[in-house]
Amino acid sequence: xxxxxxxxxxxxxxxxxxxxxxxxxxxxxxxxxxxxxxxxxxxxxxxxxxxxxxxxxxxxxxxxxxxxxxxxxxxxxxxxxxxxxxxxxxxxxxxxxxxxxxxxxxxxxxxxxxxxxxxxxxxxxxxxxxxxxxxxxxxxxxxxxxxxxxxxxxxxxxxxxxxxxxxxxxxxxxxxxxxxxxxxxxxxxxxxxxxxxxxxxxxxxxxxxxxxxxxxxxxxxxxxxxxxxxxxxxxxxxxxxxxxxxxxxxxxxxxxxxxxxxxxxxxxxxxxxxxxxxxxxxxxxxxxxxxxxxxxxxxxxxxxxxxxxxxxxxxxxxxxxxxxxxxxxxxxxxxxxxxxxxxxxxxxxxxxxxxxxxxxxxxxxxxxxxxxxxxxxxxxxxxxxxxxxxxxxxxxxxxxxxxxxxxxxxxxxxxxxxxxxxxxxxxxxxxxxxxxxxxxxxxxxxxxxxxxxxxxxxxxxxxxxxxxxxxxxxxxxxxx
Ligand code: BES
Ligand code: MN
Ligand code: ZN
Numbered sequence: 001x002x003x004x005x006x007x008x009x010x011x012x013x014x015x016x017x018x019x020x021x022x023x024x025x026x027x028x029x030x031x032x033x034x035x036x037x038x039x040x041x042x043x044x045x046x047x048x049x050x051x052x053x054x055x056x057x058x059x060x061x062x063x064x065x066x067x068x069x070x071x072x073x074x075x076x077x078x079x080x081x082x083x084x085x086x087x088x089x090x091x092x093x094x095x096x097x098x099x100x101x102x103x104x105x106x107x108x109x110x111x112x113x114x115x116x117x118x119x120x121x122x123x124x125x126x127x128x129x130x131x132x133x134x135x136x137x138x139x140x141x142x143x144x145x146x147x148x149x150x151x152x153x154x155x156x157x158x159x160x161x162x163x164x165x166x167x168x169x170x171x172x173x174x175x176x177x178x179x180x181x182x183x184x185x186x187x188x189x190x191x192x193x194x195x196x197x198x199x200x201x202x203x204x205x206x207x208x209x210x211x212x213x214x215x216x217x218x219x220x221x222x223x224x225x226x227x228x229x230x231x232x233x234x235x236x237x238x239x240x241x242x243x244x245x246x247x248x249x250x251x252x253x254x255x256x257x258x259x260x261x262x263x264x265x266x267x268x269x270x271x272x273x274x275x276x277x278x279x280x281x282x283x284x285x286x287x288x289x290x291x292x293x294x295x296x297x298x299x300x301x302x303x304x305x306x307x308x309x310x311x312x313x314x315x316x317x318x319x320x321x322x323x324x325x326x327x328x329x330x331x332x333x334x335x336x337x338x339x340x341x342x343x344x345x346x347x348x349x350x351x352x353x354x355x356x357x358x359x360x361x362x363x364x365x366x367x368x369x370x371x372x373x374x375x376x377x378x379x380x381x382x383x384x385x386x387x388x389x390x391x392x393x394x395x396x397x398x399x400x401x402x403x404x405x406x407x408x409x410x411x412x413x414x415x416x417x418x419x420x421x422x423x424x425x426x427x428x429x430x431x432x433x434x435x436x437x438x439x440x441x442x443x444x445x446x447x448x449x450x451x452x453x454x455x456x457x458x459x460x461x462x463x464x465x466x467x468x469x470x471x472x473x474x475x476x477x478x479x480x
Pocket of ligand 3: 247356
């Protein structure tokens with residue numbers, strides 16, 4: 001998508017649609033007023049009215065985009081309205097889109113168009129021409145063109161990062177497996193990140209018996225990716241750390257999942273995808289922070305060498321785990337990744353992201369991620385960033401009493417606590433591997449992927465959830 005900022009009154013290119021942001025209570029006269037009068041368009045948020053060949057307008061097509069109440073029109077509203085404008089005309093056959101009326105939120109409107117126009121089409125070879133998006137250029141009318149252009153630079157870096165995450169999550173599991181995922185992350189070195197990849201032999205030396213057990217039934221070698229961005233003035237300052245569950249495919253292992261919907265388990269690496277995208281964003285905008293991203297990359301498969309229900313594993317922490325269900329594999333991966341993270345980097349805090357449990361979807365649905373934290377300041381900062389970026393988080397409890405659900409008869413703990421509070425006992429399990437470090441766990445099982453999507457900036461499929469909110473938290477609270 002080619003994006004430009006233009007002054008009001010700039011010439012309109014050929015084959016252009018104009019989208020005009022309007023508000024509830026605005027009055028419209030002439031032919032546009034007539035069109036509005038013949039419809040139920042009120043200017044409410046998310047509404048559009050498509051007017052073809054309106055008299056007295058330069059554009060062959062005018063789309064009114066409702067943005068709700070004028071005094072609630074902020075950067076996020078501008079972003080969503082611009083995305084809605086793009087969605088309204090994307091397959092219209094026209095090639096360019098001009099957006100008017102975003103006031104001084106032109107850069108954010110551009111972000112909206114960038115995010116809405118994301119598409120993963122590399123495996124389509126015969127899509128009909130009239131099904132393909134036709135809009136390839138967007139120009140946004142800005143009060144101050146130079147200022148808009150400057151304000152867009154960090155937002156463009158964010159959009160690139162979110163696209164990177166969406167690409168990783170969308171890739172099929174025959175293409176994206178631990179080693180190929182690690183190789184894509186290694187390519188981020190071109191942005192100035194430092195990336196180390198550990199294979200199974202190195203992880204075995206570190207004693208990562210928990211993570212390695214999950215991958216042992218797969219012919220794909222498990223990997224641990226360590227991504228470093230040391231952008232603070234003081235390179236010895238304690239880093240902030242992010243850890244992602246990267247189960248590139250989750251069959252359930254010997255506790256195998258039912259066939260129906262199993263294909264969705266290609267996105268069980270959404271947490272690792274988000275952490276990789278976050279590191280991309282930090283490097284892309286040269287964030288003044290020291291940050292570490294750790295990805296536990298495995299494939300959970302059943303075969304003759306697979307781990308079994310009943311196995312007892314010894315984790316890097318020394319704690320032992322009785323496996324009762326090989327489908328509760330994400331926590332086994334994170335147990336070693338979290339322990340390694342705090343042991344090696346002594347971070348200020350750790351935030352892990354994981355498509356960890358179906359139970360979080362039952363509890364809070366598909367518009368919120370569960371947020372567990374052992375530290376109030378970290379929780380407050382996460383929730384504030386969640387609000388600012390409109391990526392929903394809901395605080396969940398870590399009740400000590402529920403730990404008894406994961407007591408084992410023969411080991412330090414079991415890997416599942418049964419159905420009651422399934423997302424909570426998963427979080428309590430993880431807490432045993434953070435060694436008292438300030439930590440938060442985001443259970444993103446309901447939000448990493450959506451079909452259909454519920455927000456205009458996120459096409460159906462991979463959302464990239466987490467990148468924005470963590471980038472925001474770092475920017476507002478941990479830089480400088
Ligand atoms: N990857 C799944 C969780 C999941 C389920 C994510 C549905 C997205 C949609 C995870 O590894 C898993 O299988 N969890 C089990 C845990 C159970 C065996 C204790 C679950 O949620 O059923
Ligand atoms: Mn599983
Ligand atoms: Zn899983």
